[in-house]
Structures are given as structure tokens and as C-alpha cells.
Amino acid sequence: MSDDALTTIAEKLEQLAEGMRDTLADPELDRRLVSLDRDNINEFGFDSFGYSPSYVKQVVPVATLLYRHYFRTKVYGIEHIPNTGRVMLIANHSGQLPVDAAVIALSTLLDAHEPRMVRSMVERWVPTLPFASVFLSRCGQVLGTPENCRVLLDQDELLLVFPEGAKGISKTYDKRYQLQRFGHGFMRLALEKNTPIVPVAVIGAEEQAPSLYNWKWLAKQMGAPALPITPFFPWLGPLGLLPLPVRYHLHFGEPMHFEGDANDDDGTIGRMVKQVKNRVRDLIHTGLNTRTSVFR
């Protein structure tokens, strides 16, 4: 394709996005988008991790449509998130694609009384992905290393951590809503930085892409953490990646405070992690019991 054709397409897309932004113009949304701004943005419009507020402000209106009308998200107990100061959201991870992170991020931005922006910790595999790595980085998502986490907590950010990691998101359908092993890193950081923990249960994500089999061998060849085989993927190609229109329910629990030595042995830390895990599990059970249908 010639360069001219490409630029015309790019221009057309830009016009389309422009039009979409105008129709979605909403003073309430604009007020909420202010919470995306940061003090440490440099003259080029990026923070030191590559987060760009202006980029996210263009993404949010489109994402809001999906959040409200595709996943029809219901949020419970979001008032438990403190309005200011450093906080860690600890959630269950599921759904093959990290839509759950996006939905949680949108809930704190759109549905919390005081809008807050989520910085979530991503898998170490993500930077090797073209486009996705850039998209996530511009949206303020950060590679989940302890040092990055410390920097964000020092900036009093709202952090989202999935302690199950890749093990959680790539579960097969028969293990739905069963929590996998929790890592201990988040608890050590919470103790070190004296951070309250808000447990979160995500209901619905498990059904968005029911995985029948995790083809680990091929995943390893590709350098990916998992390769799910679902009724739609890989049979329908990229279209099979589209999550089913399940309804998302987010249950936020009361903040938990822990005190202790961040460098304590695994046993002591493990007991505290277990308390958080149990809270998330309780929230999952409440959520599953109150839900009447996967799609309604």
C-alpha cells in the first residue's frame, strides 16, 4: 500500500475518533478525567514510566462504552477505596485476556465517588509484545517489579496487583473462581510502605473466554506464559479473542491494614497473605451467590 493511502486511512480514522469524542462529550466525564493528570509529567507529556495522560483521555471514552454497554459492569462497595493516599487493590485474576484489569481501572475512574486512576502491575512477558506493550505503558501500566511498585507507592498511587499472576488468568474453565497460589511480594511491599490493602473480587471474567485446555508446550515455544484453547480461539482467529458479553460484577471489600517486618520469614508473611486471600475468596462467594445469571 502506498504512503498516501495509509495517510488517508489514518486521517479518516482520526476524523472518526474525533466524531466519536464529540458525541461522547460529557462534562461529568471531563471532571473525572482530571484525576488522570499527574504532577510529574515532562514537557513531552509522559511520566517516567511512559504514561501519557492525554493518550488515556482519548482511550477512556471508547473504553467507557464497552464498560457500560458491553460488560454492563455492576460495582459494589467501591466506597471502601480511600480517596487519597497509597492503596493496593488485590484482586483475583481470570479471563485469559486482562480485561479484568481494565474494568477495575474504569470502575475507580467512572464509578467511585472520588475518581482515581489505577496503576496496575503487568506480567514480565508484556514488554516483548508489539503494540500491546506500548498501549499498556501509555495507559500507565507498569512492569510488576518490586522497585517499580515502590516508586508508585511513594507517589501515593492506587495500585492494582493480581498476586496469582499468569497462573490465575490462564486457568481452565473447570477451575473457575478457584484462587491459585498468591505471591508474597505484594504483602512485603504493603508492610514496607505501610499501605492499606483493598480486596477485590471480579465476577464474570471467568466466563468471558472459557478455556478448555492450556497448551503449555506451544506457549513455551512462543515464549508466552499460556496458550488457551477456547471454543472460539484459535478456531476463529483473532475474532476468537473477543470476550463474550458477560456481565462484570466488582465487589470491593473493606481496607485491611497490616503491620510487621517486611523482611520477615515466608511463614509469617504467608499467614498475612492468607488473610487477604480469604477475604477475596469470601467476596467471590458473596458475588457468585448474589449473581443470577452469567449474562444478566
Added chain:
Amino acid sequence: MAKTTPKKRNTVLVTGISGRLGRLLTQDLHRKYRVVGVDRRPFMEAPSDVTMHRVDIRSRRCEDVFRTHKIKAVVHMNIMHDPRQSDEDHHTFNVIGTQHLLDYCVRYNVPKLVMLSTANVYGPNPRNESYLTEDSLLMAGETDSSVRDLVAVDMLCTTFCWKHPEVETVVLRPVHICGSVHNAPSNYLRLPTIPTLLGFDPMVQLIHERDVVNALMATLRPGARGVFNVTGPEAVPLSAILSALGKPVRPLPHVLFEPLVRTMYRSRVWGFPPRELDHIKYSCTVNGTRIHQELGYSSQHNLNDIVTMFQ
């Protein structure tokens, strides 16, 4: 220039003085110190008060330089990283040469050694922290054998710092040095059309060559020792630098481009090491607060100053 100075100046030996950075450093250095240069390349238009020795750092004549001058400090920037040179030449020149130099420092009681390493020793890696500190592991050699020597030289000097407390050793790890220097990042920004990898946009830290000279000058103060990252302006995405530069950018799909470069490298058609592509694919950004806190160095040139040098 040959006016007699009232106070006797200390002598600083600069290895690799004929490089662009060496010449820049000399401009500042010869105003404060007596400069002795060592390089196998000639030093054109050297200031008249610079004593130049055209010797190879590996040869025994290099030791004579230590014998004849009372050297108070060594600035070691005689490091070669050129894919066109042979591996053997790289190794002997960088590693063996540095080993000799460290020996001379001990033998001739040189009280100070400053070594110019690079932040590339951490290596661009998808698993990197966003801000690597001086204590982070040097992962560059993991995939790239040509960088392994640079890591070895850096490690030689950091170990030397502990083994010989009587020599004040400083290892500087600056990020991508930009300017008139002939290194990969500057050559990349000088290209008329700049290739990038489609879908990748890593955070990049650049530093103005003058800032590196300032950092080197700061390390020559007595008392300075240790390993320091040296950073310039804040990290920004590669795309932001390229759009500020205003040159045409050609994004290439990495699935096609990477194997192509690898095949050409293996078959010796093109000497460009495929692993160098990681620099425009993954971030390798470092934390530069230590040198600011301990030596009071801070960057004087912002990104616009750097970008205008390549326009």
C-alpha cells in the same frame, strides 16, 4: 598557553584521548590539569600543553608513560565497541588493556582512576526494572557476546574498587551519549531516515556529550569513589524523540526485520549485530540520583539541545 602557572598542576592521564569525547574532555581538562594522552590514533589539533603518546594500551611502551610522568589520576576511556573489528581485537584491547592499566595504577601509586563504562552493561531487556540502580545486575552479556567484554571491563574496575581501597576508583555508566561522538545512538540519530520496530516504543534516555564531560570533571574531585549511573534529561519514548527530531521514520515489522538482520549477520553479509536492535525494542533506563546526591552533578542540557545537534 605556555605561560608558567604559579601552582604546579597535577597530571591526569587520559587513555583514548583522540576519540571525540576524549578531545572534548581535554578542552575542559587542560585548563585545570596537566594532560597526558595515550591513544594509538593521532590527536589532531591538540592543545599545545597536552603531552601526547601514540602508543597502544596493550604495548609495554604504555608503562613508560607511567614511569616518566608523576600521574595523579587516570581517566580510562580507551574502550572499543565496533562490530567491524574482530572479537580477538576487542577482547585484547578492552579487557587485557584495562587489566594492564589497573596493574600500572597499583604499581605507580596512582591515587585516582576514573573509568568510563556505559549504562548498556545493564542491557535492554524486557524484564528490566524501569529505573535500574547501580546495584542492578549487568545483564547485557546474557544475549550479546560482543557486549560481554564491556561488562567484563566494567566488572574488572568495580572489583578493583574493592580490592584496592588505596586507589580512588570511579566507574561511570552514562546512558546513550549523543553529539559529535561516533557511537551507535548518535549514528542512529544522524541517519537521514530513521528505522524503528513497528509496535515498539521503549523509553530512552539520552545524554549530551558535554554533560558526560561535566560528570567526568566532577569525579576528579578528591573523595569521589564508587559506581555511578550518569543520566541527562528525563526518559521519554523513542517516538517522542524522533518526532522532535522531525526526520522521516520508517517503522519495520520486527517479525521480518529481526530474522533478516540475524541471517545477514550469520552469513557475514552485514556486520550489524541483531541484538543491537533490542535498544530500539526494550527499555534500559537507569536511576541517576546517586551521582547527583554524592557528587553534585546535574545535567545542563535538555532534550531540545540534544535533538538540535542532529537536525
